[in-house]
Amino acid sequence: MVKEIERTGLPVVHICTVTPISLTVGANRIVPAIAIPHPLGDPAASHEEEERLRRSIVEKALKALSTEVDGQVVFTG
């Protein structure tokens, strides 16, 4: 699905757990998620901490969207 959206002309960042599937699905911009049941959250953390964590992941996603890539890149920084 990721590739088809990008094919229509939109840059896409894929927030997902890094597995062979996510790598072979082939999104060009990937940001590792926290875990499958809660990719952008951590139920064990406090609400403020969880929101701070979510924000850091979305910031990485926005950074990925504004970075030129020439192939598949996983943004961890």
Next chain:
Amino acid sequence: MKKITVLHYINQFFAQIGGEEQADHPVEFFEGEVKGPGLAFMQLFGDEAEIVGTIVCGDSYFNERHDETLDAIIEFVDRIHPDLVIAGPAFNAGRYGVACGAVAAGVQERLGIPALTGMYVENPGVDLYKDKVLIVSTKNSAAGMRAAVKLMAPLALKLGRGDAIGASCEEGYISQGVRVNFFEKQRGSKRAVDMLLAKLSGKPFTTEYPMPDFDRVDPQPAVKDVSKATIALVTSGGIVPKGNPDFIESSSASHFGEYDITGVDELTSEGYETAHGGYDPTYANQDADRVLPVDVLRQMEREGVIGKLHNKFYTTVGNGTAVASAKAFGAEIGKRLVGDGVDAVILTST
């Protein structure tokens, strides 16, 4: 040796009712009757199997009333309870192929009765159902009927008797992505030499193990200024408004949802839930922002970090969904977002 009992599903054309003009012919059940290609099957079955009834349904009728027609067919098949159901062959007829796939998969999954169908490899029904039911590879038109029945009949008898099914290239069905061992006539090294000679001279050859599909898409240029960009959210994590109004299936989703979040600052447990059947839903149901970060993006929109959070988000369930369907969803969602002037997409998946 008890004869194998078979029910046969065909469309209005092969039941000689009519062509496209009769495509909305309602589903009909003919107990004890053999129609159209069923006669060809009967010849090849000899005294090993017999068609004990035929189900006829117009292709449009089936596809426009998918669920209730399938339920009616399943109910009829359950009553007759044959050893096997054959659907088609559908060759390259798209809606007929999808109907055959749905009937065969439905009978197999809901009644545990083995089913078989056949169609041309490019029929849309193939991608949707090849990993659920045995689909014999046929030519692209009814001219290939004799050859199709010749392939389907022995496979039908094997299924009816519960015999082991060989590899796809031995039995003539389309590969289901399940690796099955068998003995070739020549040893591997000889096959490798012949394959290399074919590849060197530009002749066609068939690889024995197709590499997983890596069709690469070139990356789109980066967003110049995120603070002026419209960002849209898409997820395969199945986040839907409470009650799942569009009935997105918990696995093998057949469609996606488009929902408006104008004025929505965060996804609450009262307003949203997950329809995804492939992971523990508690955390997503408690706070759907953990899958679709609407709360953070709204804040960023207010702070001017991003230009705008697009007012619509798109959602489906990425659990066992056929590759072809996922591709179709992506293309349609992308088209709508481009149409709405969206600049970039954040896609989350579980």
Next chain:
Amino acid sequence: MRCIAGKQEDADALYGPASFLLTGPSKGQRGGCVKYFVLTNNPMVCEKAAAGADVVYKPGSIQGIFEEAACYIAQGHRLLTHPLSGSVKPGETPYKSMLISSDALQNMDLASARLISSAIDACGKFSDKSGSYTEQTLRDLQLVDVSLISGAMDSALVS
């Protein structure tokens, strides 16, 4: 991680994992001194590791070691050895050692991510038989793992 001038014969000490590395500017993966640590669940690697060698010992299953390695990779470390080293399959042997780069890059190394992901997948393909081994067999398996990883350490000296 101490990085000290080492001699070839030190590295050749049979099964003594090389704790000495040739000094030299670290030009990333190729050439120069590749700083690494050993991630392992094999007690024999700890026994035989020369003093000062950087060994992270994490007892548990092979899948546990792969998942631990995945965490390092997620932080930008690189795999230096193939996770599915040795034709002795996961489940058949309970032991696995890996060399991982001490330095961490900003972006995750995609090749390492791909290799560790398919290694974790591969664990699912084999049933676990390690419960039925005698003490001597376990020592044999530990020895094979040490042999595999010390061979890699020899390579790390000249890579």
Next chain:
Amino acid sequence: MKLTLGKIFIQDIVFSDETRLESGVLHVNPAQYEQLVLSDDKISSVSFDIAKPGESVRITPVKDVIEPRVKVEGPGGIFPGMVAGVETVGSGRTHALSGMALVTAGPIVGFQEGIIDMSGPGAAYTPFSQTLNLVMVCTPKDGIEAHEYERAVRMAGFRVAAAIGELGRDVEPDEEIEYETLNFVEDLHLFFDLPRVGYVQMLQSQGLLHDTYVYGVDAKQILPTILYPTESMDGAIVSGNCVSACDKNPTYIHQNNSVIADLYAEHGKTLNFVAHIITNENVYLADKERSSNQTAKLCRMLGLDGVIISQEGFGNPDTDLIMNCKKIEAEGVKTVIITDEYAGRDGKSQSLADADVAADAVVTGGNANQVITLPKMDKVIGTLDYVNKIAGASVDTLQEDGSLVVELQVITGATNETGFNKLSAR
């Protein structure tokens, strides 16, 4: 370089007090060979047995399978660098005792594997159910360390195989095949209109129990290099590899490499079989990059149009295989790769641990995870103690009725990756 390979068809093997080879029947006095084995102080005892196709006999655990051969004319001897000197072999005349094999058995380490069933469903999955097998079962001295004992059994196997091969020195072969490879200049003129084809063979080279030797050199330490295809017929490549029974290459397979045989069959007709390139499969990733760069360079240097690449083993070599394939194709040289698969017991997992779109031409030796039931055999040569610990054998392997529920993985040579067998998958 020209080699005449004379095949002496062995009809039967019998024990007798006088070792001789007479009209195809091999008479073996085991005592004569026991000395040869026990000359190595690491082996405490050895026993010989005979297993014939169709008998209700199981050999396990199998360490190596070797074909007795003798160099009748030309430089060097069989198994150069191991048993014979280090002269370059591959020319002159060699005789092979064909249709039989020396099988070394007995555990090296506690989880040894490798089953050969001479009859029943398991026989269909190993080439060595069709050979008359002289089985040599060794037991180690106490306290001998696994590395030393593996080497001892390996060398003993080559010594005995070479000694038995001597019996064929003065025997008129039943069949003769002539193999000739010219040097690159000569073959360029002679076969200018034929595609230039090479064979890239990856050799298992990871460590204890995982090694292959070329003229006695551990393949782990070689840079990829070029051999005349006939050199391996004289035992230039031998196996020290005892794990992953289904896809390791026993020495027998190196001696009778089927890719080399099938390329020679087309040599001078539809293709020009230029060279046998060998490379390794090390654990260290940078070694893989170096070796695959070198194989790609060699393919370009030899001006090849196409190559067949074969691998050996599971998991780790998949990465080398894909690197070799990608880099050789990038040189404009077409490739066909031969592999086996680990697609899980249900056949639904990803078959290889690595993949690339460049590998568009693949020949497969089958799914090694396929489950099979091997019925009880009347006689076991070796020991069944380790059966439960064999790769692919689940803990409940040994059933009450003595049958074994195992995966193909445990059968010696079942999913061979040099294309030696007819088993495949789709």
